[in-house]
Each structure stands twice: as structure tokens, then as C-alpha cells.
Amino acid sequence: MIYLHKEQLSNINVNLDKPDVHISVINPKESTGLIDSRLWFTNEGAVIGVRSGEDWDQVKYFEININDANYIKEQIGYQEE
Template sequence: MKVIKILGTLTIAVGLFLSGYFTHKLTNENVQEVSREVQFSYRSNEQPNQINLEKSYTDLEDQNIVDNTMMIMMHKKPSSEVMDIDHPDMYINVLSPKQHTGLVDSRVWFTESGAVIGDRVGESWDQVEYFEVNEQDADYLKEQGGFEEM
């Protein structure tokens, strides 16, 4: 009789565990969190102090765009050019919504040979490091960001 009670208890415990496990698998299988988001923004023509978000891509919807943009940002080369920090052609932000963190805060100026990218390295835009990318990478940023010549 004691063995039957132990086996019954074990059977109930295993049954509860398995029902909880499979319920979790079925209800949470399609739930994924965005880990990276790339935002392309521009200064408003009507409101000069306003920055308008033009396009936004997440790693769940557009993994290739997020990866390619991150690769461009990681492989840019240092530049000696200094640009007008208040008048970029495009703003690029890379965020980690999962961690509630901004990873990249950049301003972009398109040139004949590609683009110059200014990265904020301090608390404000008083501290900026400049980099350059080639024409192919600049064209990719233009295309994904919906850039139109002003």
C-alpha cells in the first residue's frame, strides 16, 4: 500500500511538471524579444530643432539590415575630417531595447567618396570622433535610411 502511495505521488508530480513544461513551450514558443534596433532619422525641414525618425529596423523583422549596418559601423576607418556637427545629412542610432541601452549614436555626412560618420564619445556632442566609409557602404546607408538629396 505504501509503494502505491509513493508511485501515485510521483506520477502526479511528474504529470504536473510535464503539463507546466508543455504549456510553457506552447504559449511562449513564438515570443521573441528584439535585441537590436537600427533607426535612421533626419532633421525636419519645418522645425529645425526637431529630428524625425524616417525608418526603423529590428533584428526580428530585418536581421540582414541590422547586421549589415552594424558591420559598416564596426569597420569604419578613422578620419581627420571635422564636420559641422549641427548639420548632418542623417542620424543613425543603434539600440538594444532588451537592455534599454543606446549602443551607437552617430551623425552622417555624405561625400563624393562615401561618407563621414561622427560618433559621440562623451556625454554630449562636444566630444566626437570622426570616421569614414567607402561609397558602397554610404550608398547602403542612404538606401536603408531612405535618404533623398536635399
């Protein structure tokens, strides 16, 4: 549901080479990738980079709010460095 309510960004202010988390969702029956994304946690929530092509040269960026970002952190046991 978090990925359904994201808002597209045109201006990104994160270190693209160092995401905090990689998230991939794969359909095990078909061995098909459904989502291939990277997340950068921010003070306002998170920026999500979703691969939109064959490789990471084509990426669309979105943002999610702090509640959704905190939910992801909780689910994966993310610890701030």
C-alpha cells in the same frame, strides 16, 4: 558591419551643424544606447561622427566608402536635396 570597417579621420571637412542623417542603435532589453552617430554624405562615401562621451562635445570622426554610404542611403530611403 559598416561601423566595424570605418577608418578614423583626423581632418574633417563637413558642416558639423548640419548632418544628413542621425543614427542611433539602442538595446531594447536594457534600454542602453549602443551607437549614437551623425552622418554626412560626401562624393567619396560618408563621414560618421560617433559620440564618444556623455554629450556631443566628445566626438570621433570616421569615413566609410561610397558603397557603404550608398547602402545606408538605400536602407533609409535617403533623397538628395
